[in-house]
Amino acid sequence: MPHPVQFMGAVISFLKGLTEGITKENKSKLYIGGLIITFIVLSLSGISGWIIERFFLFFEIKNPISSTLFFAFILSSSLASRSLSKSILEILHLVSKENQKDNLITSRQKLSLIVGRDVENLDKSEILRALAETASENSVDGIFAPLFWMFLGTIFWEFNQSMPGPLALAWIFKASSTIDSMLGYKEGKLKWLGFTGAKLDDLMVWIPSRIVLITLPFCCKTKQSIFKIIRHSWKDGIIDSSPNSGISEAIFAYCAEVRMGGVNYYKGVKKIKPIIAKSHPIASIKSVKKILNLSLRLKLAWLLCFSIIIKFLNL
Template sequence: MEASVLPPLLRLVPLAPMLAVLAGVALDRLVGDPQRWLHPVQVIGWGIGWFRRVAEDWAGDRPGRLRLAGTGLTLLVVGLSGLAGWQVERLTLVHPVALPLLVIALASALAGRSLEQAVQAVVAALPPFTSGRSPADLELARQRLAWIVGRDVDGLCRSEILRAAAETASENAVDGVFAPLFWMLLGALLWCAWPDRALVVLPGPLCLAWSFKAASTLDSMLGYRQGRLRWLGTAGARLDDLLTWLPCRLVALSLPLAAGRPGSALVNCRRALLQGRPDPSPNAGVSQAAYALAADVHLGGLNHYGGLPKLKPVLHAAGRPADALAVTRMLQLTRRLTGLWLLSALAIALGGCIDVTPWSTQ
């Protein structure tokens, strides 16, 4: 391979894509999402809101037109988000001094620290058992919980608050950490495997991560089975399910390794798939079941949404009720599994399937 065909960044540092992802994860863990900074997801949300108004003005209440408009909206939002990431990558490949911009952008696609802080804030707001206080003292915990869950929180007791915190910690670990991280790592490995094509053809870590975030944001904003969204949000919701499907199952397979029980990986993965199957979401039930099994916690049961009861599948019925230690354990598992995924991807990049030696010796 001629060194001259390589982008300048990959000619200087062949493993730069993987190192950029590592730096992005580290930045997310250290800084999170500063509230005063403009976040790419906010921009994506503004775009979705604008395109939605245009789509509804054109489609009205006609289901066929709404489905068509939703498909076009999804392709446009995801395509523009991926293109924006692709442009940042091109800039970085040609001008290595722009690498910090790529690292910051990659960190913006992750929600590890913000998820952990939000869940810990709920647990910290719970009064101790020995306080002898009234149920009104749970109000702060309910308010903080309402920021991160979709269920009704009014009147939830301590045990139900802890169960909700554990369930959102497990479900959002896939949505906010492992799914975007999977697409980042895939993009980085593609660049490492075919560095001569990175500048022209292949999407990189940011292009794939921002494309996923766009699909996830579409699902969050439009993926509701009510009113016009029943048809307008279908394409975005299904794309999000599709892009999350494989990362979710990789989490179910690898989480026992992070829990220190590698021998139970296949068994627990099968159990998570079986127990999570009744959930309406193809991924949420599986991710919650995987964490329930790894942390030995009983999850699922009756929730209320908009005043209406909804029975969620019971997960790991033999486990212990969710408590503060169980929630902490789940957050620890997320950190450990993140490290395991990063080390595995780095080993692949350094291993026999990707030979970096010719790149640096030409």
């Protein structure tokens, strides 16, 4: 089945081409065009989710089991846990094989599909570092941020079911995230065209990333105290130019006990990222798997906590 994000991407691509044709090189017009693109895509995504929610609430009365299962299936499209884990484990399997030369080439090709950095010259250790960093950052962007907005939508429903619910808010977030992925680059026309979408995505991930910072240490087993892990993660992560990715990587780095950061290249341009969890060893196959395991544990913990809170509100 076509994924909702594919439809969002198609609309964004169409609007991008249309806007660039109209605005040419005018920075102010590009900025306004980006604002309009963001408004249109978010509105269409939110309204589509809201309409599906109306159908669910209507049919739930007549056929609660099948309608709930279908709604859960649609809702799960907003979570990227399975695709993220599958992609990373596939690359880990390749780099663990003996025939390093051929497997490195294939690993780099597959890695290029899930990271933004240049991968052509990465060796095994750098591939593993890239996997550790993308697993950490994308766990927040692809799992915990949409979960947060689903939970908020469910809270809205507890007060008024005419309000946007879990699917509408989750799709609004996914639209924001997709705009950021496609347009949120500080280069050429995109510096202005993608400005609004990038800032909105930062805003929508801001709270979830900090909840992950506070809750993930409860899911890991380390010799350090929980408060010490949070303090060190904040100190290392807040240095990053991104308001969210540094913190996301840092908390996973300390909980999985793996060093992150270093020199990356983006379209040939060198960028030095701050070293995170400097006292811990570099990324390994074991530590990357540990990050995926921590992400799964935290997801289950969040779902349990959310269920308890919703149950309490129903009393």
